[in-house]
Amino acid sequence: MRVFQLPQRRQLKQTTQALSPSTSLYSMWDAVARFAKEIRASEFMSDMISRRDAYGSEGVMGALDCATLYALTRWLRPEVLVESGGFIGMSSAFILKALADEKLAASKLYSIELSEDCEQGVLIPEALRSSGGFVPMRGRIEHFLEGNQLPQPIDIFLHDSSHSYQHMLWEFRQFWPRLRDGGLLVSHDIQMNAAFPEFVTKTYAHEKKTGRRDMQRTSHYEWGRWGYIGFAIKRQTD
Numbered sequence: 165m166r167v168f169q170l171p172q173r174r175q176l177k178q179t180t181q182a183l184s185p186s187t188s189l190y191s192m193w194d195a196v197a198r199f200a201k202e203i204r205a206s207e208f209m210s211d212m213i214s215r216r217d218a219y220g221s222e223g224v225m226g227a228l229d230c231a232t233l234y235a236l237t238r239w240l241r242p243e244v245l246v247e248s249g250g251f252i253g254m255s256s257a258f259i260l261k262a263l264a265d266e267k268l269a270a271s272k273l274y275s276i277e278l279s280e281d282c283e284q285g286v287l288i289p290e291a292l293r294s295s296g297g298f299v300p301m302r303g304r305i306e307h308f309l310e311g312n313q314l315p316q317p318i319d320i321f322l323h324d325s326s327h328s329y330q331h332m333l334w335e336f337r338q339f340w341p342r343l344r345d346g347g348l349l350v351s352h353d354i355q356m357n358a359a360f361p362e363f364v365t366k367t368y369a370h371e372k373k374t375g376r377r378d379m380q381r382t383s384h385y386e387w388g389r390w391g392y393i394g395f396a397i398k399r400q401t402d
């Protein structure tokens with residue numbers, strides 16, 4: 165039996181209205197740690213590391229962060245995911261593996277990659293790549309947004325494209341409103357600059373008198389970081 169309180173997607177849909185603003189998602193850390201531990205010890209992890217090392221590991225997500233990404237995906241059980249910076253598919257492979265392990269056959273990962281030169285998704289094992297869940301999109305994320313070519317609402321948005329301060333903040337601001345209530349904003353490489361903590365800070369509101377968090381005006385349920393991954397769970401405030 166699972167130990168966490170909230171998010172299985174279907175569960176969240178039913179319970180969001182009834183959630184007290186102070187509902188704690190603290191126990192999600194247990195679940196995420198457990199899923200991460202499981203995948204780190206798995207054959208899938210060693211196989212992916214061998215593939216990555218054989219292909220060249222420059223610019224791809226590291227093992228610890230892949231495990232966190234896998235765990236967050238399993239925890240939330242998303243239907244619609246968008247990632248920026250799909251590249252050769254290390255992050256995509258762990259997302260698709262999480263969807264497969266949760267038996268989410270209808271879920272889709274829209275994976276956006278700008279470069280025409282890279283073999284997009286080449287690291288993803290064939291069974292996962294051809295499962296129907298992987299939707300590679302070649303081009304600049306800015307253009308897909310301008311052309312309204314991305315699904316909405318989104319359950320998980322993963323940022324892993326350009327890690328300039330401006331671009332990271334821009335993606336967070338663009339995708340936060342597109343996330344459903346309870347959806348996850350996930351960012352890789354948050355240590356590169358202050359964009360992620362700055363963004364999260366803007367989602368906080370405090371009561372003047374007590375200095376405690378004012379949940380009615382705070383637009384996240386929980387946020388955290390692990391390794392180079394940061395995440396925030398969106399809370400709809402309108």
Ligand SMILES: C[S@@+](CC[C@H](N)C(=O)[O-])C[C@H]1O[C@@H](n2cnc3c(N)ncnc32)[C@H](O)[C@@H]1O
Binds near residue numbers: 224279282
């Ligand atoms: C750090 S790599 C992604 C690694 C990948 N997530 C993995 O784990 O294998 C960043 C990628 O983002 C792509 N990129 C940079 N700016 C982009 C943009 N504006 N739109 C789409 N992709 C972009 C780059 O071409 C590069 O391949």
